[in-house]
Amino acid sequence: MPELPEVRAQAHRLGEHFRGRLLDRFEALSFTALKTFDPPPDAARGLALSSVGSRGKHLLVGFEPYTFVVHLMQGGRLEPDVKQAAKPRGCLARWRFGDGSALLLTEAGREHRAGVWVLEGPVEGRSPLDDLGPEADEIAVDDLAMRLAASSTRLHGFLRDQRQLAGLGRRLANEVCRRAKLSPFASTRKLTEESVVALGAAIGAAIAESLEYEAGQDHMTRSAERPVRVHHRAGEPCPECGDVVRAVSYNAYTVNSCATCQTGGKILADNTTSRFLK
Secondary structure: OOOHHHHHHHHHHHHHHHOOOEEEEEEEOOOOOEOOOOOOHHHHOOOEOOEEEEEOOEEEEEEOOEEEEEEOOOOEEEEEOOOOOOOOOOEEEEEEEOOOOEEEEEEOOOOOOOEEEEEEOOOOOOOOOOOOOOEOOOOOHHHHHHHHHHHOOEHHHHHHOOOOOEOOOHHHHHHHHHHHOOOOOOEHHHOOHHHHHHHHHHHHHHHHHHHHHHHOOOOOOOHHHOOOOOOOOOOOEOOOOOOEEEEEEOOOOEEEEEHHHHOOOOOOOOOOOOOOOO
């Protein structure tokens, strides 16, 4: 799934390319695409694209005073529609502009969970953004410490919880834990002040690295292209200490870590019923 760096960089690219163009019409190409009915997307017809921003993993396509909030989910992409085929593969929605150009929302796979919400006026605090925590790279250390102490969960799950921090997913959660030299299964309530500071720095550094890489591309990258040190690298040597990167696998995702760097050499068991290192 695209995370904060990929979404933010794509917002910048789309804004640079499409800002100022007049919306001719919005086309819902799948019945699952449009998640709201009031205001209708036609309300933005004839308005100029004023901004393309992001909030967590959501893109915000603005035609003031209307905003199309786009969630890409796992396999979604919002990109310039060069071919403008009648029924592109995986198509969900299309924005056509008066100059003949277009934006196309697609999603790989069959689930089609990506979607578009149309909001009028300020969008912060409104569905689908109402449950989001602060942007992961903007949270103050004191706020992070309070959230960690109040959550009483494992660190990896906390980092992926959009209600706590907006924008982190499985890849960055793995990378942040490694940078901070913390077990992904550490209890959030038991983290020391030093660990919280290290965690905050690791979040900022991991996002900055990914954002710098993504900003240098001309498209939203695939997962395999993004900078990683432990994520999906089970069996490979840790780039910092040389120990083997290990994995704890779940049905939907995998937690990767280095025992030497993160858990004092203790190996986390590779099954969901084991007693994990706290």
